[in-house]
Amino acid sequence: MGAQSLSKLARPMLLRGRSLFRGRLLERLRHVVWAGLLTLGLYSVMLLQPLEDFLRLFESRVAxxxxxxxxxxxxxxxxxxxxxxxxxxxxxxxxxxxxxxxxxxxxxxxxxxxxxxxxxxxxxxxxxxxxxxxxxxxxxxxxxxxxxxxxxxxxxxxxxxxxxxxxxxxxxxxxxxxxxxxxxxxxxxxxxxxxxxxxxxxxxxxxxxxxxxxxxxxxxxxxxxxxxxxxxxxxxxxxxxxxxxxxxxxxxxxxxxxxxxxxxxxxxxxxxxxxxxxxxxxxxxGNTRWMKGVTTLSIFAVALFLAILLSSSRHQRWAAYGALVIACPILTIGAAKIGARVELSYAMALLLIYAAFRSRMRWKRRVEMVNLETGLPKLRALEARLLRDAVGNGHIVITKIQNYERVLKTLRADDKGS
Structure with a gap:
């Protein structure tokens, strides 16, 4: 009896966990992982050392x-x-x-x-x-x-x-x-x-x-x-x-x-x-406190991961992104004022690479949802809009044009999007 009660409680939790790791959420988390791995690669060859030197010069002038x-x-x-x-x-x-x-x-x-x-x-x-x-x-x-x-x-x-x-x-x-x-x-x-x-x-x-x-x-x-x-x-x-x-x-x-x-x-x-x-x-x-690049990179990666997991809406997610971006100059200036060193170049690279992944995915998704010849949204765009707005009832009327491709060829370029 106890095992059955436990299974009844565990089933919805497992279903919720599976739903979390599907679709867009899994895509974002995957982008965090790839951004982190690429940044670790940059760290291993010290490729961002010039940026780190610039940040140190800035800190020395601010202090x-x-x-x-x-x-x-x-x-x-x-x-x-x-x-x-x-x-x-x-x-x-x-x-x-x-x-x-x-x-x-x-x-x-x-x-x-x-x-x-x-x-x-x-x-x-x-x-x-x-x-x-x-x-x-x-x-x-x-x-x-x-x-x-x-x-x-x-x-x-x-x-x-x-x-x-x-x-x-x-x-x-x-x-x-x-x-x-x-x-x-x-x-x-x-x-x-x-x-x-x-x-x-x-x-x-x-x-x-x-x-x-x-x-x-x-x-x-x-x-x-x-x-x-x-x-x-x-x-x-x-x-x-x-x-x-x-x-x-x-x-x-x-x-x-x-x-x-x-x-x-x-x-x-x-x-x-x-x-x-x-x-x-x-x-x-005693100004020898020093947070090295791999530590700040790990902290920002975990924070970005949690921001994606815990944000239930697009507005919350973008607010979390903004907080992470603003944290970089705040940490730089704050560390300079107290005489500590925080290596932030690789944390900043993580955020930039993640942003590049997300921008590329949004561009790709927009291309998939728009007809390149007419510039009009496809049916997939309507489905995405309904899903985003959580529309669960109502009716949709869909019309189909016979010989659409042949008709489209008879129109001028300026008329195809009308």
């Missing part, structure tokens, strides 16, 4: 956040490590002494130095580096050579001594030469080094792990000073170029030194140090 103010960039318009101008090394040594006197927190020397022809200038710089002790860190760099090769630039031990070192990799860029994500560290000659950005923030990361770089911090609000200003500042000066007490100072070249130019959003000719400063600010602010 407009203030940096922490704890990282100060002290610059030089001249190549301080040029062996032909050893006097620049003496100037840098004076600037380091002044930073030490002002109680700087940490110093990152983002300029690699080799021995010059002036031993006295090299010794002066080495002494200033040693005087700062563990507060100073040397930055070694991977750079790209003129032939595209990967070159290593490191401060000579005769100048740097046993000072702690970190690594910045200028070759760790995408195809447009943007550093959208960086590693927490790099392996050099079998030894693990923290990345420059991670060291600025004072964080550690697992070997091989990476984090997104947030360029939403205002470029103009990063505190700036100059090596020359600190080098010429005497102890009786009443004002200082920029407050450095207890702060982190990055010393590097400006974009006036050609070998130190890199791309960042909104400024294609920025000093190379800025990328690592942005990386440090990103980690300091």
């Amino acid at each position: 407009d956040r203030s940096p922490s103010g704890e990282v100060v960039f002290v610059t030089s318009d001249e190549a301080l490590n040029d062996p032909r101008t050893p006097e620049n090394r003496i100037e840098l040594a004076k600037a380091l002494d002044e930073l030490d006197r002002q109680g700087v927190g940490k110093v990152f020397l983002d300029i690699p130095f080799n021995a010059s022809g002036d031993a006295a200038a090299d010794e002066t710089l080495a002494r200033a580096i040693a005087d700062l002790g563990p507060r100073l860190t040397l930055v070694d760099r991977f750079v790209e050579g003129t032939g595209g090769e990967r070159l290593w630039r490191s401060t000579s031990p005769t100048i740097g001594g046993s000072t702690t070192r970190v690594v910045s990799d200028e070759t760790d860029r995408n195809w447009l030469e943007f550093a959208w994500e960086l590693a927490y560290g790099y392996e050099v000659d079998g030894r693990w080094y923290r990345s420059f950005g991670a060291a600025i923030a004072g964080v550690e990361g697992k070997p091989g792990s990476r984090f997104p770089v947030d360029y939403g911090f205002s470029y103009d609000q990063i505190p700036l000073g100059s090596v020359a200003a600190f080098a010429t500042l005497d102890q009786t000066a009443s004002s200082i170029p920029v407050e450095v007490t207890g702060k982190t100072v990055v010393i590097g070249h400006t974009n006036q030194v050609q070998a130190s130019i890199q791309k960042i959003p909104g400024k294609f000719g920025a000093p190379a140090s800025y990328i690592d400063i942005y990386a440090g600010e990103t980690l300091k602010a």
Whole structure:
């Protein structure tokens, strides 16, 4: 008896389930599946990466956040490590002494130095580096050579001594030469080094792990000073170029030194140090939330699937479509404001491919329902209209013209649709 009652309840549910997966509904769901598979194919070959880069550029311009103010960039318009101008090394040594006197927190020397022809200038710089002790860190760099090769630039031990070192990799860029994500560290000659950005923030990361770089911090609000200003500042000066007490100072070249130019959003000719400063600010602010393309693609695919299943009318379905489309710019701007990254290019591709499938099917259906010679609707169009309007009673009168094709040939083209 219980089994019979269960079967009576299950039968209408099964019938309803079968009806759901027939006709137009099944067609729409099938289009979602095909759109999802095609988009996954695009994702596997990273075909939409240019669109993703454009969205990231847009996000960086929308955000407009203030940096922490704890990282100060002290610059030089001249190549301080040029062996032909050893006097620049003496100037840098004076600037380091002044930073030490002002109680700087940490110093990152983002300029690699080799021995010059002036031993006295090299010794002066080495002494200033040693005087700062563990507060100073040397930055070694991977750079790209003129032939595209990967070159290593490191401060000579005769100048740097046993000072702690970190690594910045200028070759760790995408195809447009943007550093959208960086590693927490790099392996050099079998030894693990923290990345420059991670060291600025004072964080550690697992070997091989990476984090997104947030360029939403205002470029103009990063505190700036100059090596020359600190080098010429005497102890009786009443004002200082920029407050450095207890702060982190990055010393590097400006974009006036050609070998130190890199791309960042909104400024294609920025000093190379800025990328690592942005990386440090990103980690300091904790802006490392990252929803990758395959995740957003899955979420939008499920949402589209449910919208089709749950919509009982055309108006509800189109409202759901509109909500999914509007969600893309809302998510883009919202993520930029909170310092998160949401990869939406493939979710947008899913919606576009699905729309293309539906548009093609509607065009095909219209062609099937209209007589191509007369432009008048066929009987199939009437049946579809009655089905759409749920007309279940009434009468339809149908007339048939004998020798229709022969009659049609006797009419002018303008009269065939009359």
